[in-house]
Amino acid sequence: LVGGSLLLPIGFQYRSQAGTAGSPQPTPFSVKLPIPPVLNPVRSDTTTDYYEITMKKGRVNILPGLTTEVWGYNGISPGPTIKQRLGRQSVVRFINNSVGVATSVHLHGMASQPQYDGYAEDLTAPGYYKDYVYPNNRAATIWYHDHAIHNTARNVYMGLAGMYIVQDAVELGLPLPKDQYDVPLIIQDKQFTTNGRLVFDDQGEKSQFGDVILVNGAPWPRMEVAARKYRFRVLNGSISRSYKLALSNGSDFTMIGTDAGLMSAPVRVKNFRLGMAERYEFIIDFSKYAIGTRIVLQNLGLPNNDDYDGTEQIMRFDVVAAATDDSSIPSTLRTVESIPESAAVRTREFRYERTNGLWVINGKIWENDRIDANPKVGDVEIWRLYNNAGGWFHPIHLHLVDCQILDRNGKPPFPYERGLKDVFYVGENESVRVIGRYGPNTGKYMSHCHNTVHEDHDMMNQFEVGQGGISPFAVSSKPLPA
Template identity: 75%
Template structure:
């Protein structure tokens, strides 16, 4: 397929959207108890774990993977068929597991979804040309090889990042987990293998025939009335009476969650977006915005076989509440096992960045203005850079949300940062770690601090309510001078692709 310019790519994306997603005007909607989706009895389907992707080959330094973006027809709601767009035809996509500092090359092939894509490995310090820049399109009939350094042990995720189409593309299924391990983490006595479980939480809306409905309510938010975990509506997970580690990703377009257990027992937080925290923290509940990741330990040893524990959602402000969105999933204790795992008092060396190291403070205001989602009064402009930190600079960014009508989870590409304060008060205990997404609540201001690197070049920052991002709450910053061009340095290539 010939290369498409930006305008043609966006037109093609709009056509793909119209061909797959039923227009809301054709659906029967009820805002009192649900959004019109077929009813599903919670906790009747078992949790599924996304498969781990094997490399097609490996050498001394690098593992090579191939992933194809495909339309597929799957059963999400019992007895109904749903079309998704999935990596390798599944949603969530296959999980990639890598060791720290071992390079990976991942070939993403776009040959059936019918819309331009761009893959962002969220949380990776990728070079600009491999970061999923919003206008670095892989058009239908093309592929692109992304090179990742795997220099951060953490729970990451890969997802679509195409300009003005991210919300719809991810909502249709283009998202998957990417886990990086290091020797330090593997040497800790934390739960491992089948007791280390990923949980991708999403909300969806369906027609009576099972088709996904994407309704952004006038470019504001997409709120579904069916909660999926790993693609299963309100699943049940059978567990042993021992400790489990859960890697929780909020993969929703616009919904945030406040999670707790029906038994009122605590979660033990051991990790944030960018990996393990310095020391474990026990909390009775925690808030998780879109694209945030938290790693928690739940100890089921105190429960008798037969006990059922529900993960509840106490809706944060400015989320549409439906009858079923106050619960996420259920754990069912079904067997007794010995437990060799434990939670050490110290997990990883964590040193706060001293404010005195900051060479400057910048301010960014995330607002709604004249029907547009803006940052400092401006929308996305590929020609404009709103910050130019030099390589190695430490900066403080003050992030404002001046409205009581919405919240913004703000994602800053390339670097991990630390939250200094929220409205002048200390962060929540579970937020005290390295992060790349910051929940800016209603009428809040946050200060975050970070060191810019290890790469130079152009990177994006945006709201991760992907509806806001698409319309056009995104800007970019330039680290240092020069750096690889994110579009022209490693452009997508036409199919067929040569062997990896």
């Protein structure tokens, strides 16, 4: 057999959390990979596309023969994908209908103004809506998700997450795989009761792990592919689980993009680490495999992923058909500005740790009236993010600013993480220095651990760019018409 099509034995499963019975275990690869629907605007004018998304409870079939209630954007999870063009504006009306809890929507990766950035305390109550304005000023694979203060982990876990893709002329002009060969993969882990209800249990404000892996909402799916190149946009939408992705036949991924868009050039790697909220884009060329080949996307696991149990499965690619392929992977993808270390006007240090049962940054928890950094508009800063305690890793997210990793423990970043990013994996005993330019927006923006259980309790702070920016509370939600 060509290409290592031997299957792993079933049984490399994910463990259930302490105190929870195991979820009903669907047979891996029995369900086809679903693709979230692309949302059409309700109307458009010369500058703007207007969308409407209703947050509501939905009843969906995830496990065979069982119904699961999710809190979904438009009642589905993941929510619909929004696809936009660089420079067109989006106005998205997020309607809080029947989820029964207050919400705040953050478009993660967008340089939104503070009043549209999903500030954790800018809540929309049930029966209210808020119109969010997005400038679409970066071409990247980003995502929208709930950000309600102290309840982000639960709300996202229950389903409030979806993908948002901005494309520009540079990207569309490249000969990369397009349309049905450009595929989102949203990876999440969930825990279910025997009758299919989602179990949210943060294990004493530490983590939420599940023993069923969903891709685009389906358990261990399989994707039937043609023998040609595909582009994948992978998002880790899990609450606490990170992954180290690899292919079961040992083949390479050709990495082309990071959180904030295409890298300057492709790089080939055998595996890569994917922390919560990180996005990577890669190409797999299935043309070298015979029809009938099956390749499993695996999780090699990470030490300290809590329930790490050896190689685990995510999904499977089944090569089912021949195909012609006019796509190619150019050796140069786009120009990515590289900020030299010498451009930085200052360095700040942020230490992420657990103290007295709290998740803290430099010893402090979230307070909405405290500002921990106040760069001027246009300042280039280096932030040293570090985690000098064993036991936990923290994927650290900065709102507004895309940064480059200068080094990790004094060594160069991994080849695949050399593009622009907004989430930085800070492993145990790791110190990561990131450089970025603050602005052009002014105002307050959050920064936090994207283990959203840690974020909720209360590993989050904020920086303010410049002075006199718009308040995050400047635009409030409005009641739905009766």
